[in-house]
Amino acid sequence: MAYWLFKTEPDTFSIDTLKRQKVSCWEGVRNYQARNMMRDDIKLGDEILIYHSSCKDVGVVGIAKVVKEAYPDHFQFDPHSPYYDPKASPDNPRWIMVDIEYQRHLRLVSLKRMKANPQLAEMPLVKRGNRLSIMPVTEAQWQEILQMTGQF
Template sequence: MAYWLFKTEPDTFSIDTLKQMNVACWEGVRNYQARNMMRDEVKVGDQVFIYHSSCKDIGVVGIAKVVREAYPDHFQFDPDSPYFDPKSDPANPRWVMVDIEYVRHLRLVTLKRIKANDALHEMPLVQRGNRLSIMPVTEQQWQEVLRMTGQF
């Protein structure tokens, strides 16, 4: 099992939305490096931190788990979708998505607290210039973020 951090803007898709849906596709990834991780490394059973960005309370807000591995992101073929990619070929899709299932909400662990924690200084989230929407998390980093919630 691996650990991941998936970023989302809560105005678009939040941990509350995921809880209501229970299972949702994680679509719209349009960065090749993030796509490659999702396509090649994200597996069923992997644990995911849901991270809210571009909002008032930026940080880790919940946990999900991967329930379906990478498959073609159908939004790339929909001209009415903001994720439409006219260069993507249905015979060789450029973009993929995975399905995740809600596990639980967490007490917010803010980006500021994560950055201030020496045990998390190598986490991709806090590295300069790293703006990927999907990032790996080590087991030690996972456990440290959980500890920071005060729930575990």
């Protein structure tokens, strides 16, 4: 099992939305490096930190689990979707998605607190210039973030 951090803008899709839906596809990833991680590295049962970005309270807010491995993102074929890609076809899809299942809410662990924690200094999220929407998290980083919630 591996650990991941998935970024989302809560105005578009939040941990509350995931809780209501129970299971959701993680669509709309349009970065090749993030896509390759979803396609090649993210596996059934992997655990995910849900991270809210571009909002007032930026940080980790919950946990999800991968319940379906990579498959073609059907939104790439829909000309009415903001995720439409005219270069993609069902015979040659360019983008993929995974399905995730809600596990639980966490008390917010803000980006500011994560940046101030020396145990997280090597985490891609806290390094300057990292804009990826999906990134790996080590087991030690995972455990440190859970400890920071004060819930564990």
